Amino acid sequence: MNIKPLAITILVHLSRSSGKEFYVREVARETGASLGGCHKALRELLVLGLVKSRKSGRNLYYTVDAANPAIPRFKIFINLVELKKLVDCLRPSVFKAVLFGSCASGADTQDSDIDIFIITPEPGPVREILKSMKLSRKIQAVIFTPGQLLESREKDPAFHGEIDKGIVLYRAEDERF
CATH class of the missing domain: 3.30.460.10 (Beta Polymerase, domain 2)
Known part of the structure; x- marks a missing residue:
């Protein structure tokens, strides 16, 4: 497993905002990263089971998966x-x-x-x-x-x-x- 630095930055941000949902543009704005890079990193974190997503209308919202035992240790x-x-x-x-x-x-x-x-x-x-x-x-x-x-x-x-x-x-x- 090779988690990219941007994915780690995003995971830090999401894990410290536990319970709050973000759409990709918010994550990009708040981390200072590109929209495409954030989209790719969030998909990577989703595959690893570290974040969850929820679709609402045209937006896809992401939040840290607090049920994953790796999150508090991270x-x-x-x-x-x-x-x-x-x-x-x-x-x-x-x-x-x-x-x-x-x-x-x-x-x-x-x-x-x-x-x-x-x-x-x-x-x-x-x-x-x-x-x-x-x-x-x-x-x-x-x-x-x-x-x-x-x-x-x-x-x-x-x-x-x-x-x-x-x-x-x-x-x-x-x-x-």
Whole structure:
């Protein structure tokens, strides 16, 4: 299987707009691609079972096939790829970074925040790095020092349960948390 880059771009767009239907011209306009290229890519995604189509009048509408188990995993993969540069910038300053919430489960949409849990000895520089990064969606960071982490684990076990279900983006070799 060889999925073309345009098909991936379209699948990202459709998967983040889960439940919404688009006709080919909308997809072309919103992705900046040619009408013919979008038509071909959508047919490819349809054959793979990643999108569904519905005909209404003369228009054919496309939507991501949310019932396909590959879709949430695809969304997680795309989220991880998009966060790589941020994670690389954070590495020298943090003990651990964890993606949690809807972006970690593949239930995110274009309007979802990117929830990241960070353990660092110095929150200030980490906040500056986060402010300087331009991503397609807002980053919602929860930043703890090691001392705050120990205190918080006792006070809010439900929150830490969510963190434990997340995806570790980075863990320092000597990380003890």
